[in-house]
Each structure stands twice: as structure tokens, then as C-alpha cells.
Amino acid sequence: MLNPADLTKMLNQANSGGIHTTLLVNSQGALVAFSGHGDSAVRIKATISSNIWLAYENSRHNAISDDGMHCFLASCEFGIIGVQKAGSSGVLLCMFADKTVGLGILRAKINTMATFLNGPLANIIAP
Amino acid sequence: MASMDPHEGFAVGSYSKPLYPGLEDDSIVAVSSGDVKPRILIMGLRRSGKSSIQKVVFHKMSPNETLFLESTAKISKDDVSNNSFINFQIWDIPGQIDLFEPTYDLGMILSGTGALIFVVDAQDDYMEALTCLHRIVSKAYSVNPHIRFEIFIHKVDGLSDDHKIETQRDISQRANEELHESGLNDLHLSFYLTSIYDHSIFEAFSKVVQKLIPQLSTLENLLSIFVQNSGVEKTFLFDITSKIYVATDGSPVDMQSYELCCEMIDVMMDMTCIYGDESESTSEQDSTCIIRLNNSSILYLREITRFLVLVCILRDEAFTKRGIINYNILCLQNAIHSVFDVRRTAKLNGQLPIEGPSSLKQLSTSAHA
Ligand SMILES: Nc1nc2c(ncn2[C@@H]2O[C@H](COP(=O)(O)OP(=O)(O)OP(=O)(O)O)[C@@H](O)[C@H]2O)c(=O)[nH]1
Numbered sequence: 001m002l003n004p005a006d007l008t009k010m011l012n013q014a015n016s017g018g019i020h021t022t023l024l025v026n027s028q029g030a031l032v033a034f035s036g037h038g039d040s041a042v043r044i045k046a047t048i049s050s051n052i053w054l055a056y057e058n059s060r061h062n063a064i065s066d067d068g069m070h071c072f073l074a075s076c077e078f079g080i081i082g083v084q085k086a087g088s089s090g091v092l093l094c095m096f097a098d099k100t101v102g103l104g105i106l107r108a109k110i111n112t113m114a115t116f117l118n119g120p121l122a123n124i125i126a127p
Numbered sequence: 128m129a130s131m132d133p134h135e136g137f138a139v140g141s142y143s144k145p146l147y148p149g150l151e152d153d154s155i156v157a158v159s160s161g162d163v164k165p166r167i168l169i170m171g172l173r174r175s176g177k178s179s180i181q182k183v184v185f186h187k188m189s190p191n192e193t194l195f196l197e198s199t200a201k202i203s204k205d206d207v208s209n210n211s212f213i214n215f216q217i218w219d220i221p222g223q224i225d226l227f228e229p230t231y232d233l234g235m236i237l238s239g240t241g242a243l244i245f246v247v248d249a250q251d252d253y254m255e256a257l258t259c260l261h262r263i264v265s266k267a268y269s270v271n272p273h274i275r276f277e278i279f280i281h282k283v284d285g286l287s288d289d290h291k292i293e294t295q296r297d298i299s300q301r302a303n304e305e306l307h308e309s310g311l312n313d314l315h316l317s318f319y320l321t322s323i324y325d326h327s328i329f330e331a332f333s334k335v336v337q338k339l340i341p342q343l344s345t346l347e348n349l350l351s352i353f354v355q356n357s358g359v360e361k362t363f364l365f366d367i368t369s370k371i372y373v374a375t376d377g378s379p380v381d382m383q384s385y386e387l388c389c390e391m392i393d394v395m396m397d398m399t400c401i402y403g404d405e406s407e408s409t410s411e412q413d414s415t416c417i418i419r420l421n422n423s424s425i426l427y428l429r430e431i432t433r434f435l436v437l438v439c440i441l442r443d444e445a446f447t448k449r450g451i452i453n454y455n456i457l458c459l460q461n462a463i464h465s466v467f468d469v470r471r472t473a474k475l476n477g478q479l480p481i482e483g484p485s486s487l488k489q490l491s492t493s494a495h496a
């Protein structure tokens with residue numbers, strides 16, 4: 001069983017050192033779990049992240065090798081964002097950080113978190 | 128279907144625009160520039176169904192209860208704006224009074240009138256009604272040529288489909304001929320077949336009201352853009368309390384989808400009455416309602432302002448992109464707010480607004496999201 005309270009606590013552990021929001025979003029762009037502070041636009045962030053992921057995923061056959069996309073990092077106007085698949089059901093883990101955070105540390109964190117979540121999230125069945 | 132255009136650079140973080148607070152006074156329907164609320168007059172012969180129409184559309188009376196309505200004795204003025212987006216007065220002019228008597232200030236009444244609804248009882252002999260119609264319309268036109276004339280051919284629930292069309296043709300022909308004879312060629316009459324026992328009265332009233340909303344074309348544009356980019360088949364912007372649709376997208380309206388949406392709003396309102404939180408009703412809410420039909424269509428309702436809800440009809444497949452649809456609704460919501468903000472600020476400055484494409488631009492960013 002997945003305990004929503006624990007899940008949020010878990011996500012919250014990543015929120016340090018410039019990373020301010022960590023969330024899980026399903027393949028339909030809906031927010032699954034969220035931890036972060038000070039920003040109301042999480043749903044929008046979730047939607048956009050999942051949509052970018054899907055856009056790449058849909059065209060990966062001509063761009064990326066067959067084993068699919070592992071992670072993407074984007075550096076935006078006001079911060080950086082990392083997205084990686086967690087579990088087998090298409091749930092995505094997204095992290096949002098300040099501009100000051102290095103892409104490497106974001107990648108390391110998101111990788112660690114995703115690996116950890118792979119276990120518990122395997123229980124979720126894709127819709 | 129909304130798809131992402133890779134050339135549209137995303138700036139995540141810049142999307143966190145604040146939500147607008149609930150529009151407290153959507154005072155939008157202002158036909159005359161003064162402070163008086165524009166009027167809609169409902170006229171017609173005795174027992175033609177005027178009070179019934181008003182009660183059913185704006186006071187949630189069930190059609191059967193109208194059987195017990197007494198004949199109205201004096202003009203009743205109904206202000207529907209306090210709990211509705213639609214901001215005007217509805218005057219029910221009883222059939223038994225003669226407006227041409229000098230006791231009534233006809234000039235005053237007509238000059239502030241946006242629309243005149245004339246109700247003709249289709250189950251009765253309508254010759255007398257036509258005479259009365261002609262008299263009123265020609266007088267009203269001479270006082271205020273800007274009034275829109277809407278003829279409700281009412282109580283058509285007792286008529287067969289063929290009979291309905293025949294009646295409408297006959298009435299419109301006779302009415303127009305008479306106008307023609309008296310030289311009123313510029314005067315335009317619109318005809319509607321209505322009955323309080325189905326949704327036709329709501330639809331007809333929607334059309335009447337839409338003509339009085341100056342922002343209509345902007346709203347329709349916004350909704351069309353929304354529909355194109357969200358994979359939605361049809362969408363309506365509803366006034367919750369009256370179930371009048373204020374605007375819809377460009378595609379043709381079919382009665383069935385309109386009825387479905389009306390019924391959905393009924394269901395939602397009933398649920399809200401039972402389980403809703405009274406104290407919260409004045410604050411900004413984020414009501415959502417989803418109904419899945421067994422023909423793999425989905426009805427999706429979202430609150431836009433305190434008085435307005437957006438109802439979308441879409442296919443199951445399109446709903447897998449719910450995140451995008453929600454995002455587009457948010458853009459639409461902001462755009463609608465700014466459309467009415469233009470009006471409000473203009474009102475403060477005492478000038479008429481130019482309804483600009485600024486709000487459209489805002490939405491078109493969502494087109495690529
Ligand atoms: N069958 C049918 N009956 C209707 C309809 N609308 C109204 N009626 C009936 O018509 C009768 C008269 O309705 P009212 O609303 O009182 O008529 P009114 O125009 O207000 O009459 P006055 O106040 O005398 O001018 C009522 O018994 C209603 O039930 C309709 O759409 N179909």
C-alpha cells in the first residue's frame with residue numbers, strides 16, 4: 001500500500017539546497033503528489049512537464065535510441081527543471097529548482113529519488 | 128488536440144499568474160450608458176404564459192406549478208442581477224393592462240428597454256395576438272428604434288412537429304406583411320418556438336440575452352480557440368442560476384447537447400444544495416464536475432466565476448489530456464476576466480471600451496501548450 005502522507009514526506013526530502021518543488025504527475029498531466037513551498041501554480045507545472053515529456057516520448061523513435069527517455073533537464077528563464085520516470089506506470093517525478101542549482105546535482109537527486117520510488121510505485125497500475 | 132510546439136520556448140515559472148478574485152459585480156450587460164439597468168419587457172395577451180416563462184427561467188419554478196399562477200394584475204419588475212451574471216430587469220407586463228393608457232409613461236418604459244419579448248399562445252387563435260403585436264411593435268419602434276423584437280411562439284408542446292413549422296411560418300408571414308403594409312421595412316422580428324415543458328424556452332432566452340451582451344463576439348472567439356486547442360467538441364458558457372448560455376463556440380448548437388448540459392447543471396446544483404458549504408458560497412470556488420456517458424462522451428464542468436460555469440462535451444480519448452484542458456481553461460478564465468475588466472475600468476473612467484484582441488493573445492499561448 002502507498003501512504004499518501006509518507007509519499008509527501010518522501011518527496012519533501014529532496015527539497016533542499018535550492019530545489020523548491022518536487023512532485024509526481026501521471027501520464028494524463030494530473031498531479032499525483034506534491035511537496036514544495038510558496039507557489040500555487042503546481043498543477044500548471046505538472047501539466048507542462050508531463051506534456052513536454054510526452055512530446056519527446058512520442059517522437060523518440062527518430063531522435064533517441066529505442067530504450068526510451070531516461071531523464072530530461074531544462075534550464076528556463078527563472079529556474080531549472082528535471083523530469084524522470086518513476087515506477088512502471090508512466091508516473092513522472094519532477095523537480096523544480098532555482099537558477100543557482102547546478103544541473104548535475106539536480107540530476108543526481110532526481111535519479112536517487114526515482115530509484116527509491118521505483119519500488120513503491122511499482123504497485124500502481126497504469127490507467 | 129493540443130500539442131506542444133517545440134519552437135515555443137517554455138519559461139516554467141512565468142506561468143504563475145495570480146488567479147483573479149471572484150468578479151463581484153459582473154455588470155456587463157449595459158445597453159444604455161446610464162446607470163439604469165437595461166430592461167427586457169415580456170408582453171403578450173392574457174394567459175399567454177408570460178409569468179410562467181419568467182418564473183420557470185429565473186425562479187426555478189417547475190412547469191407544472193405554473194398551472195396555479197394567477198393572472199398578473201400589475202407590472203412586475205424582477206431584478207435578476209443579484210444572484211446572476213445577467214444583469215438586467217425583467218418586466219412582466221400583464222395582458223390585462225393597456226400600456227397605451229396615459230397613466231403609463233410609455234416613452235420612459237421603452238427608452239430603457241433592450242429587448243421586447245412578445246409571447247404568442249400557439250395553442251390559441253393568434254389573430255388577436257397579431258393585432259396587438261403590430262400595435263405594440265410599431266409604437267415601440269417609433270419611440271426607440273434600438274429595441275430588439277423577439278417573438279416567442281409559445282406553448283408549442285401541444286403541437287406536432289409539422290404543425291409547429293407551419294405555425295411559425297404563418298405567424299411570421301402575417302406579422303411581417305402587416306409591418307410591410309405600414310411601411311416599417313427596417314424593423315426586424317425574430318421568432319422562436321418555445322415551451323416551458325422542455326428546454327426550448329431556455330434556449331430562446333439565451334439567444335435574446337446574448338444579443339444584449341456587447342462582448343458576445345469576443346467571448347465566442349475565445350471559446351472557439353479553446354475548443355480548437357483542447358480537443359473538445361462543444362462548449363457552453365452558462366449562467367448558473369438561469370441556465371441561460373451566455374456564449375458558445377462557433378460550431379452549431381444542437382438542442383440535445385444543450386439539454387444535456389442543462390441537466391448536468393441541475394444535478395450539480397442539487398448536489399451543492401445538499402452537500403455544499405453555505406458559508407463558502409461567496410468566495411472564489413473551484414467547482415468541477417465530470418459525468419461520463421456510456422457513449423464514451425464526457426461532460427466536463429468547471430466554474431469560471433461565481434455566476435458562470437464552462438461546460439464542455441468531449442470524447443473519452445481527448446480527456447486523457449486532462450492536464451492540458453485544465454490549463455487551457457485557466458487561460459480562458461483569465462481571458463474572460465480581462466474581457467470584463469476592460470468594461471469595468473472603462474466604466475470607472477466613464478468611457479466605452481474598445482474590446483481588444485489583448486485577451487486573445489493571452490489565450491493563444493495556451494494553443495501551443
Ligand atoms: N401547455 C403549456 N402551457 C403553458 C406554457 N406556458 C404557460 N402555460 C400555461 O398558461 C397559463 C397562463 O400562464 P401565465 O403565465 O399566468 O400567463 P400570463 O401571460 O402571465 O397571463 P397574464 O398575467 O394574465 O397576462 C398557465 O396555466 C400555464 O400553466 C407552455 O409552454 N405550455
Ligand SMILES: [Mg+2]
Pocket residue numbers: 177178179197198199219221
Ligand atoms: Mg402573468
